[in-house]
Amino acid sequence: MWPDDDIDAMPGDAAGISAYGDAVIAELAAADVADTLDAAPAAALVARLRDLHIAMRAALPARGRPRAGLFARLTGRDVIDQHEAETLGARMGVLLIDADRAAAALRADITAHRARLAASMPALDRLDQAAAALRETIAYDDTHHDLRLRRAQHLDTVRATHALSARQLQLIAEQHEAVLAHYRNVRDVLLPLWRQRAAGERTTQGAAHAVTAADIEADVAHELDAITATLAQGAFDRADRPQETDA
Numbered sequence: 001m002w003p004d005d006d007i008d009a010m011p012g013d014a015a016g017i018s019a020y021g022d023a024v025i026a027e028l029a030a031a032d033v034a035d036t037l038d039a040a041p042a043a044a045l046v047a048r049l050r051d052l053h054i055a056m057r058a059a060l061p062a063r064g065r066p067r068a069g070l071f072a073r074l075t076g077r078d079v080i081d082q083h084e085a086e087t088l089g090a091r092m093g094v095l096l097i098d099a100d101r102a103a104a105a106l107r108a109d110i111t112a113h114r115a116r117l118a119a120s121m122p123a124l125d126r127l128d129q130a131a132a133a134l135r136e137t138i139a140y141d142d143t144h145h146d147l148r149l150r151r152a153q154h155l156d157t158v159r160a161t162h163a164l165s166a167r168q169l170q171l172i173a174e175q176h177e178a179v180l181a182h183y184r185n186v187r188d189v190l191l192p193l194w195r196q197r198a199a200g201e202r203t204t205q206g207a208a209h210a211v212t213a214a215d216i217e218a219d220v221a222h223e224l225d226a227i228t229a230t231l232a233q234g235a236f237d238r239a240d241r242p243q244e245t246d247a
Contacts (some may be wrong), residue, residue: 007058008190010137017147019156021130024123028162031120037169039231041106042176045183046227048099052186053224057216058193096191103183110176117166117173124166127159178230182223190220 011017134152138145198213 002047009157012056012141012144014144014147017134017151020069020151021127021158024126024130025155025158027123028120028127028158028213030125031116032115033113033120033166037172041102041109042231045099045179046107046224046245047097047182048102049186049227052092052095052099052191053147053217053220056191056220059092081168089121096187099183099187103180103187106176106180110180112122120166124159124163127155128164131155138184150211155214159172165210170174170211175230175233179227181229182227186220186223187233190216190223194220 130199131152133157134148138148138152141148193211194216195215197211197216
């Protein structure tokens with residue numbers, strides 16, 4: 001039934017029945033799919049994007065920058081913030097490289113996770129087959145009838161728990177891919193357009209455009225808000241993920 005796997009040998013004794021399917025359960029536990037989907041790469045990308053956004057804001061003409069609140073002006077926080085922004089603004093090229101590296105790390109993390117998730121699917125199928133095999137032998141074993149039924153039910157529970165966990169982890173992977181999509185929009189669409197508009201405004205001493213650099217900077221802020229909301233949902237899904245059932 002399953003070459004080179006002890007699950008294909010249907011046991012006849014109580015100890016063997018109680019351990020039937022343990023090899024597959026151990027295989028699923030060893031895959032440890034959840035650990036391949038770390039939240040850190042996504043958080044790192046968001047941090048780099050926030051730095052880039054601050055740098056974009058610093059490079060805007062003074063009239064295009066958000067006005068600091070009264071409290072910030074009274075405490076001098078606006079001066080400190082502007083100094084930090086200008087420091088980042090002078091490093092935009094480096095910040096973009098850092099953001100690209102963070103995006104590449106997240107992309108690799110998602111790819112590795114999907115590969116391990118796919119590799120775990122055959123084990124789920126084998127648990128299904130093992131439970132079915134136990135049920136097929138129940139009618140022929142009066143002595144261990146109840147034990148075989150309980151073991152089949154346990155394998156069903158383990159399989160259902162892992163399958164639900166896999167679906168939720170798939171959802172989180174899709175959310176991380178959405179983060180990458182937002183990043184690509186900032187990186188490949190908004191940032192080049194912002195540079196074009198910002199250069200045009202400086203050349204013409206702030207002449208109005210149909211779409212200004214400040215408008216594009218605001219679009220980047222919206223993208224960051226969307227990313228934050230996506231990751232917050234991912235954190236909720238991760239916390240709600242069922243604990244896997246031990247053998």
